[in-house]
Amino acid sequence: MKTLLSSLGLGTWLRQIVGIRLGCLHQYPPRVLSVRPLSQIDHDANLPTIALVTPSFNQAEFVGQTINSVRDQHYPSLQYVIQDACSKDGTEGVLKSLDNAGLDIHIEPDQGQADALNTGFARTSADIMGYLNSDDLLLPGTLHFVAQYFHDNPSVDVIYGNRLIIDELGQEVGRWILPGHDSQVLRFVDYVPQESMFWRRCIWERIGAKFDASLQFAMDWDLILRFLDAGAVFHHVPELFGVFRAHGGQKSQVDFLTRGAREMATLRSKHSDMNLSNLNRARLHISYLYQHTKADSKFANQYVKNSQNRHLCK
Secondary structure (H helix, E strand, C coil), X not given: CHHHHHHCCCCHHHHHHCCCCCCCCCXXXXXXXXXXXXXCCCCHHHCCCEEEEEEXXXXXXXXHHHHHHHHCCCCCCEEEEEEECCCCCCHHHHHHHCCCCCEEEEECCCCCHHHHXXXXXXXXXXXXXXXXXXXXXXXXXXXXXXXXXXXXXXXXXXXEEEEEEECCCCCEEEEECCCCCCHHHHCCCCCCCHHHEEEEHHHHHHCCCCCXXXXXXXXXXXXXXXXXXXXXXXXXXXXXXXXXXXXXXXXXXXCHHHHHHHHHHHHHHHHCCCCCCHHXXXXXXXXXXXXXXXXXXXXXXXXXXXXCCCCCCC
């Protein structure tokens, strides 16, 4: 992502000047995180089962909040697996202190995040799948909304929503409001908020039912690209589903400039449309970012008008 943005001359400071929030984490001064729950429409008995996996390693400070954000969904048909890789920072104590009702906790070695996800999902059988890292959150009502969406749209294989960004203290510092789905853009840059993405088990099985365990940074984008190659139908839903926590110790910041950038460059070369020139890629990317600024402005206007005290808008 940063490689492409840099190639277009869109550094963080310039993106902020022109109103582009995608690719930026700390966007405004910290403020209280406050959101309205997503609406619940149908009866639970009509909704599909959901499998959620949380890969965990040395996130004792945050993992309890992550798990509680899932349990507070009160989704009855949920298979929730926590895969901890023998953390050494007190995570095991946090996990053992939880009421295990509804949780499937495993503390065992793994070969990295993708391996933990593969192991976790192999323990599930639910119709809808997703994963939540051990420092991120689900927003209230997300699982009911997602299940209802899949129930009402049987032709859709993958959905993703928008995200808020918080800091170490849980204060909101940014947001990613995406425009509509664009498969062309997604083949050369990944803006999908990972914690907001859910997919059907049938498309998971079609692409081999596993993450690429050789990848340590870009396994979620690799999964998306393989979904696209398999003909998956994607929809972007203009709702807030998840919360990404930005903090200094996370892998996405520490490892990006080394292994992460190389992995993404390899995937981009493998899956991009080779008939699309660099100029056309730049044109598509700029158009997508422009549509993002419009969607973000609409989001801001809507919430300023409807609720001045939710602190969702800058």
